[in-house]
Amino acid sequence: MIAFYRHAPCNHSQPLELAKLRDRYGPDTPAMADDITPKLKCTKCGGRKVGLIYKPDSTPNGYGKAKGN
Template identity: 45%
Template sequence: MAKGWTIQGLIDGKMVVTAFCHNHRCHHNQVLDLQKLKEKLGPDAPAMEWDLRAKLRCRKCGNNDSKRFGLTYVPDYDKVPRSPIASPYRKTSE
C-alpha cells in the first residue's frame, strides 16, 4: 500500500475510523461503517483523510465542508490481540 490506505485495507487491518465535525456549534463524532463505505465506494477506494473528508456530511448539523472534518484511525482493540506490557509498577504474583 505505497500510495495510502484503501477501504479494504482498513477492514483487513481491523481499524476504526472516527469522523469529527469541527463546526463550532456541533462537535458531533461518528464511527464510520467501513463495510457500508466498501459497498458504496468499492474495496479499492482510497481511504486517506483527504479522500474521505470530501464525501462526509454531519448527521447532526448537516455540515459538508471538508475543511471542517477530522478523522482518526486507530486499531480496533477488541479485535486486535494485544501483547502484555512489562511495567516496573506491576505487582508480581510471588
C-alpha cells in the same frame, strides 16, 4: 476510524462504518483522509468540516493479547 465534525456548535462524532463506505464507493476506492473527507457530512447539522481520528481496535481478541498474558 472516527469522523468528527469541527463545527463548534455541533461537535458531533461517530465511528465510520468502513464496510458501508466500501459498498457505496467500491472496494478499490482510496481510503486516505484526503479521499474520504470530501464524501462525508455531519448527520446532525449537515456540516462538511470533517476530520478523522484513526484509532486501533481495542476489543479483546486473540490477536491483541501479548504472548504470555
